[in-house]
Amino acid sequence: MLAPHVLRQRLSDVDANISHHESILQELKQERSAILSELNLITYPVLTLPSEITAEIFKWCIDTGMRLLPSVAPLLLTRICRQWRALALSTPALWDTISEIEFGVHPRAEAVIKTWFSRAGARPLSLMIICPESPYLASLESVILQHASQLQHLNVLIDSEVLCNFTAVQSFPILSDLTLGCLDDYEEAAGHIQLFGIHGAPALRHLSLENVLPSTILMPWAQLRKMTLSLVPLWECLNVLRWATSLDEFRRRGPPEEDLAEFPLGEPPVNHSSLTSLAISTDDDQDILPLLTLPCLRRLELGVRFGKYQEYLDDDIVPFLSRVSATLRTFHVGMSPTVPLQWFHTLTQLTTLELVHSMGMPFKTDVICALDRRTSPDFLPKLQTFVFSDCGSDQVDNELLGALGSRCDATDAAHSKLESFSLIWPTFDYSPEAPVARLPLVNVLPLRALAGRGMRIHIGTRDQNSFY
Secondary structure (H helix, E strand, O other): OOOHHHHHHHHHHHHHHHHHHHHHHHHHHHHHHHHHHHHHHOOOHHHHOOHHHHHHHHHHOOOOOOOOOOOOOOHHHHHOOHHHHHHHHOOHHHOOEEEEEEEOOEOOHHHHHHHHHHOOOOOOEEEEEEEOOHHHHHHHHHHHHHHOOOEEEEEEEEOHHHHHHOOOOOOOOOOOEEEEEEOOOHHHHHHHOOOEEOOOOOOOOEEEEEOOOHHHEEOOHHHOOEEEEEOOOHHHHHHHHHHOOOOOEEEEEOOOOOOHHHOOOOOOOEEOOOOOEEEEOOOOOOOOHHHEEOOOOOEEEEOHHHHHHHHHHHHHHHHHHHHHOOOOOEEEEEEEOOOOHHHOOOOOOOOEEEEEEOOOOOOOOHHHHHHOOOOOOOOOOOOOEEEEEOOOOOOOOHHHHHHHHOOOOOOEOOEOOOOEEEEEOOOEEOOOOOOEEOOOOOOHHHHHHHHHOOOEEEEEOOOOOOOO
């Protein structure tokens, strides 16, 4: 045991240390108080905005992609500060859409969907959900049943076995857009899918089916206005056109190498009196066009794959174009620059033409030459809008400029003036290494001359709306 005088000395030293540190602590507290006072005097302009304005800005931060990532709005907005977090969580418009969520990949997917949509209040909901395996069937049914009254857009990618046993079919009072896709290969899915139906959907207008046979499902066909079919056989497409008598728009991408031996012999043609827009992009030989009579068709889109069977398709497309020439106004051709001129000879009422060609293909085309009114005065006499898209970097040459210039003025009532020309190129060329920006080399002065004569000139990506 230490002597009393030693203990008294140590006690004195400890008291001195305490006094010293208390003095330092007091100084630090004073410094902290001064810093807080200065911080309180600082005003962040963005935090002075009315909450309604900030909430509107938040809406413009939302991307159409993966919204469930913490690094993407709206979740990102909840991580900036307490004020923004509270505002983001109380803004229903930020939480009415889940662009993609997959059972088995996203942990606690059912709980995530419930929490996410609880912040949307009474807003209409959009949900894209993937259910690849049967163990998640109960969760899928629970999610759809819970939100059926608010679902406006529903996209379900599902395994055929799950679809076969799916029973969550009930009333969807505001559902307007339904996409149903099967994850199985086409042949497997066709053998597994049984009857699936949807009832009580008075607002349903757009139906998309991928790898799902329309004959295996029950839908309110007569009320549909827009239909998209992918990987569906030709005869099933014809049946849909017979059932959906009120369709305005029909899009089809057929299965690869469709077996023509399975095509029912003597399939009667379809006369659809309300269809105004038709888009075909198919991989098989058998074409739907010879079996269609469309007296009200105004817009036609033919996909890139048609170029593979040009000789066969010329025999089908030319008669079809002749049948719709009186009503057709917009023609989107996805296989230029090898489009046969005879396709256009009967299209005397066409007002909009878009030519799309593969990258690296030669630019010279018979169509461009024929557009020159000095040599072909009666070729597409009513053309008012011309679009050349997915081009290389040097697409505006003297031949095209001459053709455009020849159409700046209308000579008589039978020949319309070309009012706008758009040259559209992709923003990026994607390669295995990295995307590389593509910038066009454009003859600016001749284009400005055309703009000076009253033609609207657009050079850029498709999303840009500005004209020269």
